[in-house]
Amino acid sequence: MSNPIELYYWPTPNGWKISIALEEMGLPYELKAVNIGKGEQFTPEFLRISPNNRMPAIVDPQGPDGAAISVFESGAILQYLGRKTGKFYPKDERGRVVVDEWVMWQMGGVGPMFGQASHFRNYAPSLVDDPIKIEYGQTRYNNEVNRLLGVLERRLEGLDYVAGAYSIADMAIWPWVRIAAIFGQNMDEFPKAKAWIDRIAERPAVQKGVAVGADLRMRPEAGSKEAEESRKALFGQTASSIAAAAKAAQS
Numbered sequence: 405m406s407n408p409i410e411l412y413y414w415p416t417p418n419g420w421k422i423s424i425a426l427e428e429m430g431l432p433y434e435l436k437a438v439n440i441g442k443g444e445q446f447t448p449e450f451l452r453i454s455p456n457n458r459m460p461a462i463v464d465p466q467g468p469d470g471a472a473i474s475v476f477e478s479g480a481i482l483q484y485l486g487r488k489t490g491k492f493y494p495k496d497e498r499g500r501v502v503v504d505e506w507v508m509w510q511m512g513g514v515g516p517m518f519g520q521a522s523h524f525r526n527y528a529p530s531l532v533d534d535p536i537k538i539e540y541g542q543t544r545y546n547n548e549v550n551r552l553l554g555v556l557e558r559r560l561e562g563l564d565y566v567a568g569a570y571s572i573a574d575m576a577i578w579p580w581v582r583i584a585a586i587f588g589q590n591m592d593e594f595p596k597a598k599a600w601i602d603r604i605a606e607r608p609a610v611q612k613g614v615a616v617g618a619d620l621r622m623r624p625e626a627g628s629k630e631a632e633e634s635r636k637a638l639f640g641q642t643a644s645s646i647a648a649a650a651k652a653a654q655s
């Protein structure tokens with residue numbers, strides 16, 4: 405029996421990509437919660453595994469040649485797990501290129517743009533402070549989210565999954581797209597994407613994956629001390645603030 409993969413995780417769309425993949429691939433794993441609202445992503449131990457101070461990350465005790473390996477960036481983790489298991493990641497070059505294209509589309513487009521749309525919708529300071537700038541940010545990122553949903557809708561014309569067969573690309577894209585309605589997108593505009601969301605949601609491994617650590621995700625009440633601490637940990641990060649947080653975590 406091999407040692408479980410360590411999953412550095414917090415229950416968010418980027419975290420779900422990996423809990424879903426591990427469930428789909430039937431790999432044993434051990435949860436290592438990284439409470440990003442409390443700044444646990446800045447500890448020197450975590451930064452050694454994930455230098456970008458973001459979760460998810462994994463440590464596979466049985467990496468290449470049997471030695472341990474750590475991987476950060478969800479797209480790289482999905483590709484690593486796909487290569488390791490030979491599941492949901494085609495071995496033939498043409499098939500693999502298509503999956504890689506859609507994984508990269510998620511990593512470079514969907515993740516960052518949905519992330520910014522969420523920031524401007526849920527976290528930007530009140531409209532009263534600076535209505536023009538905030539509205540500009542909201543419109544820009546909501547339009548990008550809408551454009552990306554249109555790309556997905558066109559892609560799913562005649563396909564059940566983005567690369568033909570269900571793959572790590574769907575696992576990367578689904579956790580963000582399924583919450584697009586919460587960002588104010590009208591999903592009736594995108595019937596194929598909507599059907600794809602439901603098709604994937606029916607998979608038992610996906611249901612297990614999104615349930616991982618659900619009890620950890622307790623959004624602090626707006627205006628509470630916890631909410632203020634979480635804002636401080638997550639927003640306004642600079643190179644020197646990360647260095648200071650890492651140092652503080654060490655002492």
Ligand SMILES: N[C@@H](CCC(=O)N[C@@H](CS)C(=O)NCC(=O)O)C(=O)O
Nearest residue numbers: 416418440457458459460477478638
């Ligand atoms: N490109 C990264 C993005 C990961 C990411 O943004 N993770 C967020 C949570 S969804 C995080 O760890 N945030 C901590 C922080 O902002 O300090 C990936 O796909 O792995």
